[in-house]
Amino acid sequence: MARVLIIAQHEDGALNPATAKTLSGALGLGIDDIDIAVFAESAAGVAQQASRLQGASRVLAIEHADFAHLTAARLAPEIKALAGDYTHILGPSTTFGRDLMPRAAALIGVGQVSDVQEVIDSHTFKRPIYAGNAIVTVKAPEGQTVVATVRSASYSAAVEGDSPCEIESREAAATDPGHTRYINLETGGGDGPDLQTADRVVSGGRAMGSAEGFDVIYSFAKKLGAAVGASRAAVDAGYVPNELQVGQTGKIIAPELYFAIGISGAIQHLTGIKDAGTIVAINKDAEAPIFEIADFGLVGDLFEIVPELEKLI
């Protein structure tokens, strides 16, 4: 019987929204039985949160001290141990899922479908290739486990309901291979909303000119309640830390409202924002490619326009 297992991503005791988006992708498979596995040192809070997601049949809570920091080397054998009960195993296409899921797929002995953006049927998927310049339809072989990552930007999060599904405790099945040690995680700080999941994002490009120039972006974003992003050029120039990078090799996002400020619109940036609801571009170059995809454009000096916008909002 067809059954789906979703590997939950969570941080600091909270479910990452990419998990609920992966569930939305899974709902398209036409399979009723969807379990969510939560691997954690202490799983209760995350498991309860996952159990409220509509469409989930059951949450597996697997607790172990080793899961204080999740590494692919420790987790992939756990997924393999569960795999026998499932026809499909899905994870989010975040760096967590991209690191982990191929390792699990190889242990199971199957290929992986990366970055599913559309589910055609239980074994057929569409996914972007060539930085989103082409979409390919992929058919996974029948009769073996389907392992896939779900492209978060293509799905909205499954909603929470009133009747949580059951939570079942399981024992860890594997042991620590002992060769991979977590040292630390440095985050750029910032008290604004999370870039990956924010409804509104304001991004700056090379035209910001300096780290100080980016203050215009931070100030405007704060007024809007938006997350701050950046083009690769701005990150490479050292204006902002690299976790703010939006694009093919950075974050792929789908906010309702996106401001591209001083960003010319290289294809690798556009790949990261093409699922945004409404795109606004502000650039002094009227010929910039960003205007070809923006819903609204303003041509002019961003250092005049952006503060003016901030006042008007």
Place this chain on the structure above:
Amino acid sequence: MKILVPIKRVVDYNVRVKVKSDGSGVETEGVKMSINPFDEIALEEALRIKEAGNAEEVIVCSIGNKDCQQQLRTGLAMGADRAIHVVTDGSVQPLAAARVLLKLIEKEGPEIVFLGKQAIDDDNSQTGQMLAALWDRPQATFASKVELSDGKATVTREVDAGLETLEVDLPAVLTSDLRLNEPRFVKLPDIMKAKRKPLDEIALDELDVEAAARLELTAYEPPPKRSGGRILESARELVDELKNKGLL
């Protein structure tokens, strides 16, 4: 210590790829081909490790038809000591590639296999992780900094939340992210020198690799186009438009 750097021949990153009108693939005829940029970064890092005295040999390898020897020669010109070409006319998917690379590991015994974090053609981002699984060794993916000491690698990784640091025992699989380094330019004398460096060919069939069921790629299509919108005259007009759409 040996470092093995698998490189993939891909459509150059400057080429704007077009889907063939019959949907059978993307246009590659007469298109410039290059080393996958992330693989080039991996190779650069391997060369720097060797130049710092922490490795004796850097081996580049590629799986594909005759054409990928061009990219192997480029790798040799960058400074790799020798090259291995696993010859096949078929397309090789990540799991199969990982199984081939495992065979090369068994032959060569590298301490580090350094790959790009993804190939910019299929954007799968799988081969390194799959290889680490089959090899039963650590993986440190999306590396932006690598430090070696006492049989260990301390690797800073670009993850969604910021920069994560892992310590892994060698041998290990590492994959490069964009900001790990800037690859060197190849100079003409190095291209001449590269022609005399060893490049071994091995037929894929000789490696006795377990066949993997393939994902079937049934159709290609261009992405849906976002139609361009309007250029507005003033910040005031923009605010009005956004309010009309219920976005402000």
